[in-house]
Amino acid sequence: MKIPRFEMERWQSEWEHQVRFNLGESGVFPLCLSELVPAEERNALFETELAYLQTDGTSGLKESIARIYPGAAPGNILVTTGSIEANFQLLWHLVEPGDRVLFMRPNFLQMQGLTEAFGAHCIPFYLREPDWTLDLDEVNSFCEQGVKLIVVTDPNNPVGSVLSLEQRKGLEDLAARTGAWLVVDEVYLGAELDGNTLPSWWGAYPRTIVTCGLSKAYGLPGLRVGWIVASPEIIQACWEGKDYTSISISALSDKLAVRALQPEKREALLARTRDIIRTNWDTFRAWMDGLDGLLTCVPPRAGAIAFPRYHLDINSTLLTQRLMERKSVLLCPGDQFGLDGYVRFGLGDPNARFGQALEEAAEGLRLIRDELA
Ligand SMILES: Cc1ncc(COP(=O)(O)O)c(C=O)c1O
Structure with missing residues (x-):
């Protein structure tokens, strides 16, 4: 490879x-760090044992993440080293040689590179001006020959667009008709300029998998904390991949991520x-x-x-x-x-x-x- x-x-x-x-x-x-941890709580942080953690994520962090997604439980979460590892583990597990993968463009091209590296065919479909919308008929035409995964970044990097709920539903319906996995990178969710936080894609279609992390909307890229939200079967399979890459996130990042995801703190970070x-x-x-x-x-x-x-x-x-x-x-x-x-x-x-x-x-x-x- x-x-x-x-x-x-x-x-x-x-x-x-x-x-x-x-x-x-x-x-x-x-x-x-000082903005995340008030002075009176810093000493406790110095007592953190610099150990390996539970490798799929500590229960405290998985619970904090699951709380963000209606209907999700800790068993639906895998904690990863950044959302970049979340995307990697997911595609490593799902993509096989010869698969057809529909890929939104323009985009952060990590998952395109991985799709190609894993021997699958990457078929681009485009967001287009004037308002960066999709042509669902075009996507549908690519589905006719079968498709294993549809990969979306929403909100989008680089254009900063957001798909309308109708376009979302349209893609979910197409995925459902073909039985495709719908992989949605939501690392920018929560960074909406008008302040109206969009709902996650999680939960509407059973084969939707979401990746996310603390790097963009939360302003904490150096923690290197990301996650996958998926069915327990997918989570278990991706966890096995993680044994080969990062094992666990750092113990300090785990503590700081739990802190960042406390409901009030989370709102303040997004604001x-x-x-x-x-x-x-x-x-x-x-x-x-x-x-x-x-x-x-x-x-x-x-x-x-x-x-x-x-x-x-x-x-x-x-x-x-x-x-x-x-x-x-x-x-x-x-x-x-x-x-x-x-x-x-x-x-x-x-x-x-x-x-x-x-x-x-x-x-x-x-x-x-x-x-x-
Ligand atoms: C859409 C998207 N996904 C994932 C990542 C990876 O981010 P991180 O691993 O820092 O969470 C980036 C980084 O730029 C990105 O733009």
Whole structure:
């Protein structure tokens, strides 16, 4: 088995600590440990035994996660090292050579790379402008030859869109008709700009499997805590895979994750995220208006990201490379999400440097426009 290079992750790993302005980040600015643990409770944390934990997740953490999903019990939860491991374990278990896997695009391409590595066929179906909706007839036409999995990221990375409840139902009906698994990455759920938290996809269709984690909507990427919500059979099978990869999450992360998921704390973390992205989206929109039509963007509904189309005659990877060379500003090219002609901006930084980064980006984009003229 040969795993294709995960271009977006590699791009970020190589450059995010080298550039002066990082607008390539996909999550909200992370919290400090001190914001999660009040001073009077810190000593107790120092007594944490740095042991291996129950490897599918401690009962306390599984209960905290199960509480988020109506009808779920701890037996429906597998705790993983980030949602990236949740996606990995799931596809490792479900995908076999020759399977047909329908894959939403644009998207975070981890599950596409894994599908290909496991010898299956990845068939893209597209969210399309003007409002990033699906053509269910198109998806249906791909189902006719059979399909094992339908893979969705909702809210979507990179476009920040949310499928309507009708489109959701449409996909569930298609999955039901073909008996496909519906795999939904919900790592951005809870980061809705308008404050109306969407319901999880969990529970409406028996073969829906949800992956999620604390990295994006909760602002805690460094905890490396994710999870799968699925039937107990799927959970057991994925747990066996985990014996080969990460065994258990860290003991400190377990304690901190339980704390983050206490109902009041959870609400406060999600509210913090929404505040940051609402403010930054307003800044971003005003900034874009000053660019003489260089960028146009469907407003994101959720997530700490915006995915504008640029009106320049250049490939997105070349554009972002030039911007980095000229201005030391990091963006992610649309190519890395399976859709050229766009670039992804991170909206998660609450500090003044967000505005500075946008100013630098504007200068760089104008410069590149003049170079191309
Ligand atoms: C849609 C999506 N899923 C999963 C991940 C992995 O996140 P983590 O492992 O930090 O939870 C990312 C990271 O960018 C993502 O955008």
